[in-house]
Amino acid sequence: MIQSQLALIRRELWEHRAIYVVPVVLALVVSLMSITGQVAVSTSDKAVDIAILGASNLGENERAAALNVLLVATSWIFLMAMGVLVIFYALDALYAERKDKSILFWRSLPVTDAETVVSKLLTAALIIPAITLVFIMLTHIVVMTITSIWVGLRGANAWHLIWQSAPFVDNWAATSIIMLALSLWVSPFIGWFLFVSAFTKRSPFLTAFLPLIVIPMLEKILLDSSLFARMLFERSPFQIPIFKDMTSAGFIFDDTDELHSLAESGVRLMSLLDVPRFLTDAGLWLGLAVCGLLCTAAIYVRRYRDES
Numbered sequence: 458m459i460q461s462q463l464a465l466i467r468r469e470l471w472e473h474r475a476i477y478v479v480p481v482v483l484a485l486v487v488s489l490m491s492i493t494g495q496v497a498v499s500t501s502d503k504a505v506d507i508a509i510l511g512a513s514n515l516g517e518n519e520r521a522a523a524l525n526v527l528l529v530a531t532s533w534i535f536l537m538a539m540g541v542l543v544i545f546y547a548l549d550a551l552y553a554e555r556k557d558k559s560i561l562f563w564r565s566l567p568v569t570d571a572e573t574v575v576s577k578l579l580t581a582a583l584i585i586p587a588i589t590l591v592f593i594m595l596t597h598i599v600v601m602t603i604t605s606i607w608v609g610l611r612g613a614n615a616w617h618l619i620w621q622s623a624p625f626v627d628n629w630a631a632t633s634i635i636m637l638a639l640s641l642w643v644s645p646f647i648g649w650f651l652f653v654s655a656f657t658k659r660s661p662f663l664t665a666f667l668p669l670i671v672i673p674m675l676e677k678i679l680l681d682s683s684l685f686a687r688m689l690f691e692r693s694p695f696q697i698p699i700f701k702d703m704t705s706a707g708f709i710f711d712d713t714d715e716l717h718s719l720a721e722s723g724v725r726l727m728s729l730l731d732v733p734r735f736l737t738d739a740g741l742w743l744g745l746a747v748c749g750l751l752c753t754a755a756i757y758v759r760r761y762r763d764e765s
Contacts, residue, residue: 479542484599521624525725570756574755586639632726698741
């Protein structure tokens, strides 16, 4: 079973190259933006020297918080791209093999429909976040290296200002937990996208999102209710109950005043997370059950749809 899943996941990486191409391109863009930004800032020599002097006089906690803001901002870009990538992958995973008739070849192999759908679910929920996390870490190191070179050329101690203060372990540990929690929290959407990918004949994106838009509108017009809309909103990534409070969520997701106040206080990311609360949340387990039902429906549709 495990060997079959590994082989099927390798197949997904082979067929859907965007899974690793998108993070690679994004890492290059962020690194180039870092170089461009530092070149642009260097035109204000006096202000830059004052800023570096001020950073040198700050305490370690304040420097760590400031660097954490930079690391979080970089991670946020990857998280947004990961969300888009998961959506398009899940919608294309079962639809593409029917469109190009490759499903006939895969059905000739000793692999069940359940194993195939589970491999695609694992790819969307675990493999894509894992690959994204790797490139987040690499990008952090590259950006900090570029910044170190730039700071060193300005005559400052890059080791003291950056590498001794940058909270890499805290940031990466918190980011990995948040990414896993996000995958679990939005699992009903992943299951829905896989189900749509399994049964739709054309336009999977439109088929998937049209009901999510039309149903709340009809509910409001006909029943004067917004229950379905509230359910969708409460399942959004911005409502994930992994954070101790919404201020913490703002630190991860929003460029708001809360971000700056937390930076000034030097709060560590891991201290913002409440993993026991997340694991004991009834909505999490209800969402996983819904995801399981939708994936079961996708397996059924894939098994009994005639593609010949």
